[in-house]
Amino acid sequence: MPPDPDESGLRERKKEQTRRLLREGAAALFAAHGFAGTTVADIAAHANVSERTFFRYFDSKEALLLPDSADLFRHVESELAVRPADEEPLDAVFNALLSAVAPFAASSLTALTHSIEGAEVLVAARLVQAFTEFEDRLTLLVLRRIPDGTPDADLRAAVIAGAAMSTVRAVLRTQRRRRQSDAVAPTPPSHLLLQAFGMLKQIGTAAS
Incomplete structure (x- = not known):
């Protein structure tokens, strides 16, 4: 007897729901207790599943640090696509990234603004890979916004x-350091990003 399509679809929806609950639980726990203060057991319990079930979806809690980065980057791409065609490419990219602050706040990427002691090497490698892959895609999207005939358009898009x-990475590092310092009150990511973008534009103006 052939498999029931409805039954197969229900299983896939349940799997996706469990995966989503694990991601959301990790995001909430990482934000509340930090990466080091959260265990696999905590994440599994938050999603109301066993640790054995957790490991059917993720090989470690480190794997949950960047599980939704692809979705987040797709959000940035979608926002960039609807920016005004005559907007300066750099401004368009910045505004698209700013639009991702809210999704970022609800994702497990928030763990990157907390101490991740014991996982720095692994996390750094995964983060570099994710950002590098997105930077390549972003370069192509920016290139489409640069007017035809612009000298060295490919180089300009890459820069x-x-x-x-690089600005986003600087914001993540700065926020993590500030969270670790009792002398500095945490600053909302959107504020830091605006400040950083402003600084970058000032540097560009001064160099021109």
């Missing part, structure tokens, strides 16, 4: 994409 992603 804009690289500068934007």
Whole structure:
């Protein structure tokens, strides 16, 4: 007897729901207790599943640090696509990234603004890979926004994409350091991002 399509679809929806609950639980726990203060057991319990079930979806809690980065980057791409055609490419990229602050706040990427002691090497490697892959895609998107005939348009697109992603990484590092310092009150990511973008534009103006 052939498999029931409805039954197969229900299983897939349940799997996706469990995966989503694990991601959301990890995001909430990482934000509340930090990466080091959260265990696999905590995440599984939050999603009301066993640790054995957890490991059917993720090989470690480190794997949950960047599980939704693809969705987040797709959000940035979608936002960039609807920016005004006559907007400066750098401004368009910055505004698209700013639009991702809210999704970022609800994702497990928030763990990157907390101490991740014991997982720095692994996390750094995964983060570099994710950002590098997105920087390549972002470069192509920026290139489409640069007017035809612009000298060295490919280089210009690469510089804009690289500068934007470097700025995001700088914000993540700064927020993590500030959270670790009792002397500095945490600053909302959107504020830091606006400040950082402003600084980058000032540097560009001064160099021109």
